[in-house]
Amino acid sequence: MMGEFKHPPQEKQKMSSTKKAGYSNPAFAAMGIPALRLPGPKWCAFWLVVGAGIAGVVYDKREQRRICKHYSSLVKDQGAAHMDTWLKPRRLTVFVAPPPGDYLETSMKVWRRYVKQVLFEAGLDYEVFTEERQGVIRHEVAERVRQLRRDIAAAEAAEQRALDEKRWLNRMRSWWRREKLSEEELERIRAQKFRDEFTYKQLLGVFYKNAPLREQKVWDADALVEDPVLAGGVICIGRGAYKEYIAGIHEGTLGPLDPPTLTPEAPTELSAAAEDLTQAPEQPEPSAAAEALKQAPEQAEHSPAEPDSAATDAPDEKSNNAPAPPPAPYVSPDEYSSLSLSQELVGDVRHPSSHIPALFHQPLLVIPVPNLSGFLQTPRKIYRFYTRRYYAEECCKAAAAMVLQTIRPFQPDDLNLGISEEEDWPRRWVEQGRERKSEWVQDLKADPRVIAELHVVDPALMADLAATMNLN
Amino acid sequence: MDALNSREQQEFQRVVEQKQMKDFMRLYSNLVERCFSDCVNDFTSSKLTSKEQTCIMRCSEKFLKHSERVGQRFQEQNAALNQSMGR
Numbered sequence: 001m002m003g004e005f006k007h008p009p010q011e012k013q014k015m016s017s018t019k020k021a022g023y024s025n026p027a028f029a030a031m032g033i034p035a036l037r038l039p040g041p042k043w044c045a046f047w048l049v050v051g052a053g054i055a056g057v058v059y060d061k062r063e064q065r066r067i068c069k070h071y072s073s074l075v076k077d078q079g080a081a082h083m084d085t086w087l088k089p090r091r092l093t094v095f096v097a098p099p100p101g102d103y104l105e106t107s108m109k110v111w112r113r114y115v116k117q118v119l120f121e122a123g124l125d126y127e128v129f130t131e132e133r134q135g136v137i138r139h140e141v142a143e144r145v146r147q148l149r150r151d152i153a154a155a156e157a158a159e160q161r162a163l164d165e166k167r168w169l170n171r172m173r174s175w176w177r178r179e180k181l182s183e184e185e186l187e188r189i190r191a192q193k194f195r196d197e198f199t200y201k202q203l204l205g206v207f208y209k210n211a212p213l214r215e216q217k218v219w220d221a222d223a224l225v226e227d228p229v230l231a232g233g234v235i236c237i238g239r240g241a242y243k244e245y246i247a248g249i250h251e252g253t254l255g256p257l258d259p260p261t262l263t264p265e266a267p268t269e270l271s272a273a274a275e276d277l278t279q280a281p282e283q284p285e286p287s288a289a290a291e292a293l294k295q296a297p298e299q300a301e302h303s304p305a306e307p308d309s310a311a312t313d314a315p316d317e318k319s320n321n322a323p324a325p326p327p328a329p330y331v332s333p334d335e336y337s338s339l340s341l342s343q344e345l346v347g348d349v350r351h352p353s354s355h356i357p358a359l360f361h362q363p364l365l366v367i368p369v370p371n372l373s374g375f376l377q378t379p380r381k382i383y384r385f386y387t388r389r390y391y392a393e394e395c396c397k398a399a400a401a402m403v404l405q406t407i408r409p410f411q412p413d414d415l416n417l418g419i420s421e422e423e424d425w426p427r428r429w430v431e432q433g434r435e436r437k438s439e440w441v442q443d444l445k446a447d448p449r450v451i452a453e454l455h456v457v458d459p460a461l462m463a464d465l466a467a468t469m470n471l472n
Numbered sequence: 473m474d475a476l477n478s479r480e481q482q483e484f485q486r487v488v489e490q491k492q493m494k495d496f497m498r499l500y501s502n503l504v505e506r507c508f509s510d511c512v513n514d515f516t517s518s519k520l521t522s523k524e525q526t527c528i529m530r531c532s533e534k535f536l537k538h539s540e541r542v543g544q545r546f547q548e549q550n551a552a553l554n555q556s557m558g559r
Contacts, residue, residue, distance in 0.1 A: 187478070190481075191476055194476065199547055200550045204539075205539075206543045
């Protein structure tokens with residue numbers, strides 16, 4: 001009401017006279033549809049900007065979906081193929097590390113949105129190993145290789161013992177001994193045998209009076225492949241995960257089986273480096289800081305006096321509950337050339353009981369996680385947000401290549417796989433990492449003997465494959 | 473099951489077999505019920521139509537394959553559990 005009074009009548013008239021006539025015709029007018037006219041130039045600009053923004057998102061999302069669907073369809077046949085019930089599907093190992101200065105969720109999103117989808121369609125099994133802290137993936141990989149070495153050594157020892165027992169003299173002696181076994185001991189042996197023969201399959205109805213099925217051993221598909229390179233696979237999501245994987249393989253194959261006894265000043269640097277650098281660098285984690293404090297009084301500037309904001313209420317509890325930092329590497333990259341490859345790991349290495357080829361035989365795939373951080377990067381972030389389909393294509397294609405096993409031997413250049421991601425790493429974080437001797441910011445070093453065993457999945461090779469598939 | 477003497481072992485074996493028989497009957501009746509209610513829906517004739525017959529073949533095969541696979545996994549998990557508990 002007040003507004004109407006404020007406008008002088010002549011101004012109102014002027015406004016209505018500037019209004020364009022718009023489009024109308026007698027039929028519209030008869031139906032009561034008012035004249036169609038464009039809104040004012042400002043409104044036009046506004047709707048154009050909003051519309052373009054939304055359309056860009058929608059288009060990008062739709063393209064992403066289309067691309068993922070395309071690569072899923074390439075592998076779909078493999079997922080639908082017949083598989084015996086005693087066979088377990090090919091199993092991939094996925095290592096996920098968060099991008100620097102961000103949370104694990106960022107990398108997990110890449111895995112869930114683009115990679116997992118394709119693997120799911122292909123009917124593959126996977127094991128995801130995630131870790132927020134640096135060094136844990138390296139330790140895990142190294143530990144798996146070392147466990148394999150231990151198992152191989154144990155199996156060889158057992159074989160040797162069995163051979164010894166088979167010798168005629170021993171057999172004679174044991175036969176002699178068996179004669180003297182008391183009734184009690186016989187009973188005990190029988191009980192042991194009975195216990196060993198019992199399996200839970202004997203309780204299940206499917207195996208009732210179905211001896212062949214019950215005796216059937218369950219096999220991994222990985223164990224049955226001729227060429228160990230075609231078994232399983234390793235996916236590293238994030239350049240950091242890749243660096244740790246390579247370091248872990250070297251540590252496992254070249255390093256000793258047991259942790260070396262370190263001089264007291266050596267571990268301090270390493271454990272400080274293993275500190276949680278994936279978190280915001282200016283907030284050192286209290287537990288790691290406390291650890292460093294315990295071991296090295298000269299590093300007291302990382303004191304728990306400036307704890308994580310989440311842990312302000314109970315810093316003591318957190319430092320007790322937080323897991324210990326991962327063990328320092330058993331060997332440093334500079335020592336690689338002076339160490340010898342362990343005896344067990346020559347040729348086609350498989351686990352003695354499961355016959356699955358060793359981790360380093362399995363093909364390797366690296367998926368970079370580009371992640372910008374900082375306010376000034378906003379324009380680049382927006383650009384990437386609208387062109388995410390290219391990244392989605394890269395990921396889905398890589399996953400499909402992993403499924404279809406387009407493999408080539410590892411070349412020294414492949415140490416730079418996913419290096420594009422390093423451009424995005426925050427400069428301050430990298431500087432801080434250098435100070436603390438973080439594994440991530442150092443140059444990746446490799447030994448030619450270890451590299452010779454590795455194979456990588458090359459999505460570029462799949463382009464030819466897809467082209468031939470389309471032609472047929 | 474740590475130290476059974478031979479008489480107890482026989483007894484145990486008998487119980488195990490009974491259990492398995494019971495599980496088999498349960499499996500069988502589940503299969504019949506499931507596949508019958510899913511596949512047979514034409515009661516105008518006393519014979520099964522060819523469509524129903526193929527449906528039942530597929531249904532029972534799928535059911536059995538599924539039970540086999542689950543059974544294998546069950547056995548594996550149990551063995552792993554026993555091993556970790558030191559039996």
